[in-house]
Amino acid sequence: MSQTISPSGHHAPQTFIRKWVFSVDHKVIGLQYLFTGIFFLLFGGVLAMLIRWQLGFPTKAVPFMGVLAPNGMPDGHMLPDYYHMLFTMHATIMIFFAVIPILVGGFGNYLVPLMIGADDMAFPKLNMASYWTYFVASAVMLFSFFVGSGAAKSGWFAYPPLSAVEATGQTYWIISLIILGASSIMGSINFITTVLNLRAPGMSLFRMPMTVWAEFVTSVLLLLALPSLTVAVACLLMDRVAGTSFFLPAGLIIGGNTLERSGGQPLLWQHLFWFFGHPEVYIVIMPAMGIVSDVISTCARRPLFGYRSMVYALWGIAGLGFIVWGHHMFVSGMNPTMGTTFMMSTVVIAVPSAIKTFNWLGTMWRGSIRFDSAMLCAAGFISMFIIGGLTGIFSAVTPVDIYIHNTYFVIGHFHFMMVGGALFGFLAGIYFWFPKMFGRLMNEPLGKIHVVITFVLFNCVFYPMFILGAAGEPRRLFDVSMYPLLHELQPIRAFMTVCALLMFAAQALFFFNFFWSLFRGKKAPSNPWESNTLEWTTTSPPPFYNYEKVPTVYRGPYEYSHPRRSIDWHPQTDPANV
Amino acid sequence: MFSKFLSGWLLSPSASSFGPKIDGLYNLILVITGIAFVLTEAALIFFSIRYRRRPGKKAYYSHGNARAEIIWTAVPTAILIYLGFMSQNLWSQLRVPKNYPKPALTIKVQAEQWLWHFRYPGPDGIFGTEDDIVVDNAFHVPVGQPVHFEISSQDVIHGFYIPALRIHQDAVPGMTSTLWVEPTHVGAYDVRCTQFCGTNHYQMKGEVTVESPDEYKAWLANAKASSTF
Numbered sequence: 001m002s003q004t005i006s007p008s009g010h011h012a013p014q015t016f017i018r019k020w021v022f023s024v025d026h027k028v029i030g031l032q033y034l035f036t037g038i039f040f041l042l043f044g045g046v047l048a049m050l051i052r053w054q055l056g057f058p059t060k061a062v063p064f065m066g067v068l069a070p071n072g073m074p075d076g077h078m079l080p081d082y083y084h085m086l087f088t089m090h091a092t093i094m095i096f097f098a099v100i101p102i103l104v105g106g107f108g109n110y111l112v113p114l115m116i117g118a119d120d121m122a123f124p125k126l127n128m129a130s131y132w133t134y135f136v137a138s139a140v141m142l143f144s145f146f147v148g149s150g151a152a153k154s155g156w157f158a159y160p161p162l163s164a165v166e167a168t169g170q171t172y173w174i175i176s177l178i179i180l181g182a183s184s185i186m187g188s189i190n191f192i193t194t195v196l197n198l199r200a201p202g203m204s205l206f207r208m209p210m211t212v213w214a215e216f217v218t219s220v221l222l223l224l225a226l227p228s229l230t231v232a233v234a235c236l237l238m239d240r241v242a243g244t245s246f247f248l249p250a251g252l253i254i255g256g257n258t259l260e261r262s263g264g265q266p267l268l269w270q271h272l273f274w275f276f277g278h279p280e281v282y283i284v285i286m287p288a289m290g291i292v293s294d295v296i297s298t299c300a301r302r303p304l305f306g307y308r309s310m311v312y313a314l315w316g317i318a319g320l321g322f323i324v325w326g327h328h329m330f331v332s333g334m335n336p337t338m339g340t341t342f343m344m345s346t347v348v349i350a351v352p353s354a355i356k357t358f359n360w361l362g363t364m365w366r367g368s369i370r371f372d373s374a375m376l377c378a379a380g381f382i383s384m385f386i387i388g389g390l391t392g393i394f395s396a397v398t399p400v401d402i403y404i405h406n407t408y409f410v411i412g413h414f415h416f417m418m419v420g421g422a423l424f425g426f427l428a429g430i431y432f433w434f435p436k437m438f439g440r441l442m443n444e445p446l447g448k449i450h451v452v453i454t455f456v457l458f459n460c461v462f463y464p465m466f467i468l469g470a471a472g473e474p475r476r477l478f479d480v481s482m483y484p485l486l487h488e489l490q491p492i493r494a495f496m497t498v499c500a501l502l503m504f505a506a507q508a509l510f511f512f513n514f515f516w517s518l519f520r521g522k523k524a525p526s527n528p529w530e531s532n533t534l535e536w537t538t539t540s541p542p543p544f545y546n547y548e549k550v551p552t553v554y555r556g557p558y559e560y561s562h563p564r565r566s567i568d569w570h571p572q573t574d575p576a577n578v
Numbered sequence: 579m580f581s582k583f584l585s586g587w588l589l590s591p592s593a594s595s596f597g598p599k600i601d602g603l604y605n606l607i608l609v610i611t612g613i614a615f616v617l618t619e620a621a622l623i624f625f626s627i628r629y630r631r632r633p634g635k636k637a638y639y640s641h642g643n644a645r646a647e648i649i650w651t652a653v654p655t656a657i658l659i660y661l662g663f664m665s666q667n668l669w670s671q672l673r674v675p676k677n678y679p680k681p682a683l684t685i686k687v688q689a690e691q692w693l694w695h696f697r698y699p700g701p702d703g704i705f706g707t708e709d710d711i712v713v714d715n716a717f718h719v720p721v722g723q724p725v726h727f728e729i730s731s732q733d734v735i736h737g738f739y740i741p742a743l744r745i746h747q748d749a750v751p752g753m754t755s756t757l758w759v760e761p762t763h764v765g766a767y768d769v770r771c772t773q774f775c776g777t778n779h780y781q782m783k784g785e786v787t788v789e790s791p792d793e794y795k796a797w798l799a800n801a802k803a804s805s806t807f
Contacts, residue, residue, distance in 0.1 A: 080777050080778065080779075080780060081777050084774070084776075084777070084779075154774070154776075155774050159734075159735055159773070159774075161733065161734045161735070161751060162734040162735065162774070162775060162776055165734075249751050249752020249753070250752065251732070251751070251752070252732070252733060252751055252752075253690075253732050253733060254691070254733040254734065255691065255733075264752070265752065265753075266735060266750050266751060266752060266753075267750065267753075300629070300637065301631075301636075301637040302637045302638065302639075302640075303639065303640065303641045303642075304641075305640075305641070305642045305643075306641070306642035306643075306647050307641060307642070309642070309647055309651075331737070331746045331747050331748055332748045332750065333747070333748055333750045333753055333755040336669065336670065336673035336674050337670075337674070339669060339673065340666050340669060340670070343662055343665065343666070343669070344659070344662045347658040347659065347661060347662045348655070348658065348659070348662075350654065350658055351651065351654055351655050351658065354650065354651075354654045355647070355650065355651055357618060358618075358646075358647075358650040359642075359647075361618065361621050361622060361625060362642065362643070362646065364622070364625040364626065364629060365621075365625055365629065365638075366629060366637060366638035367625070367629045367637045367638075368629065368630075368631045368632070368635055368636060368637040369625075369626065369629050369630050369631055370630075370631045371626070371630065371631075379622065379626060382622055383619055383622055386614075386615060386618050386619060386622075387615070390611040390614055390615055391611070393607055393610075393611055393658070393661070394604065394607055394608075394611075397603060397607060397661055397662070397665045398665055398666075398669040398673075399599070399600045399603055399665050399668045399669050399672060400600060400603055400604045400607060400665075402600065402672070402744060402745065402746045403589070403600060403604065403741065403744055403746065405739075405746055405772070406737055406739070406746075406772040406773065407772070463583070464583065466586070466587065467582055467583060467586030467587070470586055470587055470588070470589055471586065471590070472739075472741030472768075472770065474737070474739065474770050474771065474772040475772070475774075476774045476779065477779070477780040478779070478780040479780050480780070482780060482781055482783045483768055483770065483783065485768065489582075491580075492580075492582070495580075558641075560637060560639070561636050561637040561638070561639045562639050563636075563639050568636055568637065
């Protein structure tokens with residue numbers, strides 16, 4: 001890098017601290033999000049393994065956990081409340097500290113300015129503040145593991161009255177999420193402003209790649225949905241520490257003690273929480289949808305099928321996403337007529353998801369598909385997104401939901417979205433943009449082996465959940481031996497646990513590939529996938545200011561295989577018509 | 579055991595009057611989504627093989643097909659909205675209190691960490707009088723008669739779920755939710771708590787015995803003698 005001044009006159013940072021710690025460069029902040037998120041992904045994964053161990057082999061001790069957590073797992077035997085803490089923190093960590101930071105903070109920060117031809121985000125310092133606020137929130141959340149009573153254990157959904165009377169870990173949980181809410185608002189405002197104001201000449205909205213669209217729509221969702229959570233947890237905090245009664249009705253007798261509260265309503269929490277919580281699901285999946293769209297079009301060498309309807313589908317999902325929250329509450333005691341309304345909005349939200357699926361398949365149709373690791377991830381994403389989407393219809397239809405509500409069926413359904421969708425989207429993104437981020441290529445054969453193994457084992461872990469759900473097995477049971485009919489199915493649970501442990505272990509292939517390639521991988525050219533979008537026109541990795549001169553955009557991002565061109569791609573910056 | 583991986587999608591028989599209707603809807607969705615699953619996954623696999631990269635072959639250049647897009651938007655929309663309207667009728671029969679059949683018996687269900695209390699009105703048919711009968715965890719109902727439940731909780735939220743009878747309702751403190759069921763098959767069925775309610779959530783199990791009206795009467799008389807009220 002000979003040049004250290006960007007076209008707009010910013011100087012590249014010189015000191016280590018300014019360059020790698022308190023950086024204002026969107027690429028460095030993106031990587032900070034990415035690596036912090038990956039740390040939490042692994043941490044959340046470890047929690048999941050402990051959960052699976054208890055479910056698969058409830059009587060077998062885990063000796064080293066007896067040393068690490070002598071209170072929760074004396075001699076390695078898990079206690080019920082330790083299990084409850086595990087599933088609460090697994091969900092909290094994965095959703096708030098792993099998946100959103102990776103897909104929005106990580107990929108969003110790294111890619112959005114590059115893909116629209118900007119030299120940074122609109123507010124670089126706000127961007128830095130956003131990351132460090134997230135860092136503080138995650139530190140508070142981690143600290144909660146070390147308070148006397150342990151971390152929160154009333155579920156990530158934290159329904160009061162239980163969450164209002166739980167021990168101190170819950171208070172740290174609330175404080176952490178309030179801090180995280182601030183980080184998220186800073187981030188989403190930054191993304192929205194960047195996309196609206198910093199696009200390069202010629203980069204009209206409908207020339208933006210799907211990844212940018214997805215991050216943009218996701219930011220709008222984050223901005224509108226997260227305040228509802230912040231408000232809810234702030235009220236919950238008051239109920240816990242200040243004697244208010246937002247969510248506590250009169251006459252509660254908990255553990256033999258009468259609570260002197262009156263006037264609150266537990267369902268109010270559920271409305272506030274799910275008003276955030278359902279858009280949240282789309283916040284998680286939409287960036288993955290964007291990534292996968294770009295990967296499929298590039299690897300299939302075909303223009304994205306129905307680009308505009310893909311964009312409208314994103315907006316459709318975003319809009320409808322705000323009026324479906326009640327489907328989490330069909331059996332909560334909410335007015336049944338509301339149930340009907342939410343059922344109708346929920347079945348309708350399946351339509352834009354179906355459109356996206358058909359358009360991905362349409363993009364593969366008559367393509368010339370190169371199955372790189374990223375494309376394998378994308379194909380896996382589609383196949384699991386189909387399962388996750390179709391099983392959602394069961395839960396959406398109110399009479400059927402009566403039977404499967406809060407059973408393993410629901411866990412299966414959303415893990416096909418969260419792991420099959422978001423995790424595979426993350427992997428696709430890494431395999432695809434690793435060369436751009438680090439200037440080196442990942443090992444393709446190793447990548448393919450990793451993707452195939454992960455795909456097979458993933459299905460072995462989560463598919464049986466539908467079977468357990470159809471048998472009426474409630475979620476969140478520490479031990480099913482109370483129920484002989486469910487206990488009979490123990491071999492299935494053991495099988496799932498073994499597959500889960502193998503799947504977790506198989507990620508070593510990914511991390512080995514990642515870190516080995518980081519230092520020893522083959523040097524990457526600027527455009528290894530022969531892709532059209534802007535980020536591939538600059539060097540790998542891009543310089544501090546991204547582009548030597550501001551790029552001019554002449555066409556949409558998916559002009560592949562034009563019949564009158566000798567090569568099967570046509571960069572967005574190429575002024576020549578054909 | 580692993581033969582269940584396919585057959586496990588079929589629900590075990592229900593034991594209530596509306597059970598077959600819920601199961602019918604479930605099976606209908608299973609068939610519709612099953613077809614959609616096979617078609618889309620087959621297309622994915624077929625395209626992956628048929629259109630894999632081969633030297634000298636160029637991909638087809640097009641940005642989409644309006645007719646195809648209209649079809650695959652309209653067809654799922656029509657099917658899904660049809661499903662929604664179909665379900666609406668059943669849902670309102672099951673859930674809207676003014677549509678409930680006249681009850682032969684009303685039982686008040688009170689949840690507590692971590693047990694179920696079931697209160698019967700006793701011979702005078704009125705709650706809150708001295709002849710009320712209260713039993714814990716295990717309760718009985720007569721077969722073939724509509725039963726109403728009035729469900730609440732004294733501490734945290736619990737989930738009142740009897741999978742065999744296809745009924746499910748959260749027990750929320752501060753409010754009373756109602757449900758009805760008409761059991762059609764005698765037998766003993768699990769009551770499973772489905773809303774996480776604290777340390778012993780996993781042990782919060784009840785049991786409902788559906789029996790002939792005569793057996794039920796005998797049980798009630800016996801329960802009255804030992805009622806905790």
